[in-house]
Amino acid sequence: MKFSAVLCLIMFLSSITITVYSEESNSPKPATKEPAPKTQKSSEEAVEIAIAxxxxxxxxxxxxxxxxxMMGVDPRNAANxxxxxxxxxxxxxxxxxxxxQELMYEEGKKIGFEPKDAEVNAEIAKVKASTPNYNQILRMQGLTEEKFAVLVKRFMTMKKLRDEKIQPLAKPVTDDDIKKYYEENKEKYVQKESVRASHILLKTSANSTEQEKAEIRKKMESILQEARNGANFAELAKKYSQCPSAQQGGDLQxxxxGRMVQPFEDAAFALKPGEISDIVETEFGYHIILLQDKKPGRQLNLDEVKDSIKEVLSDKALNDALEEWLKPIREKASIKILLKSDTTPQTETKKQ
Incomplete structure (x- = not known):
């Protein structure tokens, strides 16, 4: 069992970790294939349909x-x-x-692990102090201050339950366990070929006319000439680029x-370190790319990954212990699933 995305918000904001769910997170880069996430309206939250x-x-x-x-899935379009x-x-x-989560919370309350309001408020204060975009994150997740406080109280209760009652039941991870997992899963520990590139972007849009695009391309040709004549690429990016990376001299790290749109990727990986590309056209506009470095793909050795493997195995051991701990509690609990088999947040919202 893995706890879900509400927990990921708590983990992200306040390091309240009660489960072992983890996702590799990549910061969005200019020219990536996926658009930046949009703030979701929470109209579906007004529809309080009981599902369980x-x-x-x-x-x-x-x-x-x-x-x-919280899992990065728009509930209005998930089924589609x-x-x-x-x-x-x-x-x-x-x-x-x-x-x-509810069963854990109820058990934690019975044991007396639920925090006082003052403790919850102190935790939220720490979150606010360390999270500049705190209010924006809450809005994106459809949470009010009051709802977030309820979640914090619940997860603080579950964290204490996990730490004091469940963690001691988890099987310790040995060096032999780590080595065995590595040998059986070597394909997971391959470092892919990567490049470090800087770029200059002059934007176009779907509404740009052919004349406008021609003018923008002509300007980019002039910038490319400057770069190939020895001008400092980072300074050119700061001066001309319309990408947020301009502030870092165009550096995309x-x-x-798979991270960038195809034409940009193809051009970047075809370059040798120090080379500057011809003009590359993508859906974002016109780019010129400077390749700074290229790292070939390789098999990572055990020493390089043993810490991450230990974390994976420790997480599994904790989940296994949690599964076993929950079994008798689930058997005694009254659990009812109330929704229809094809119900989604979108379909329920539409019915109202």
Whole structure:
């Protein structure tokens, strides 16, 4: 069992970790294939449709919608973006996560692990102090201050339960476990070929006329000539580039294949360190690219990855212990699934 995305917000904001869910996170780069996430309107949260019940506590469609958003999935389009079988499996996993979270919270309350309001407020104050875009993050996830405070209290309760009752039951990870996992999963520990590139971007748009594009390209040809005549590329980027990376002299840092739009990727990986590309056209506009460095792909050795493997195995051991700990509690609990098999946050919102 893995806890879900609501937890990821808590983990991200305040280091309140009660589970072992983790995702590789890559900061968005200019010219990447995926657009930046948009702020989601939380109209579906106004529709309080009960989807499950754990003892006397109801879990609502708004909880499921929030879980989906925290996983990077728009709840309004989730069912349209994957096949029906995959969507139902994904949705049901999130519901199971919500059920297990409620069971943990109830057990923590019984034991006396629920924090006082002053402790919750102190934790939230730390979050606010360390998170400049705190309010924006809450809005993006459809959370009010009051709802976030409730979540913090619940997860502080579950964290204490995990640390004091479940963690001691987890099987310790040995060096032999780490070596065995590495040998069985070497393909996971391959460093892909990567390049470090800087670029200069002059933007065009779908609405740009051919004449406008020709003028922009002519300006880029002049900039390319300056670069090839020995002008400092970083200074040219700061002066001309319309990409946010201009402030860093156009530096995009290292990236692997699949991170950038195809024409940009093809051009960057075809260069040798120190070379400047011809003009590259993408959906974003015209680019010129300076390749700074190239790292070939290679197999990472055990010493390089043993810490990350230990974390993976420790996480699994904790999840296994949690599964076992929850079994008798789930058997005694009253758990009801209330939603229809094809229900989504989108379909329930439309019915209202």
């Amino acid at each position: 019940q754990v003892n006397d506590h109801k879990i609502y469609m708004s909880d499921l919608a929030r879980e989906m958003r 973006n994957m096949n029906k079988e995959s969507f139902i499996k994904f949705r049901d996993q999130l519901i199971e996560s919500l059920i297990n 290292y990236f692997t294949r």
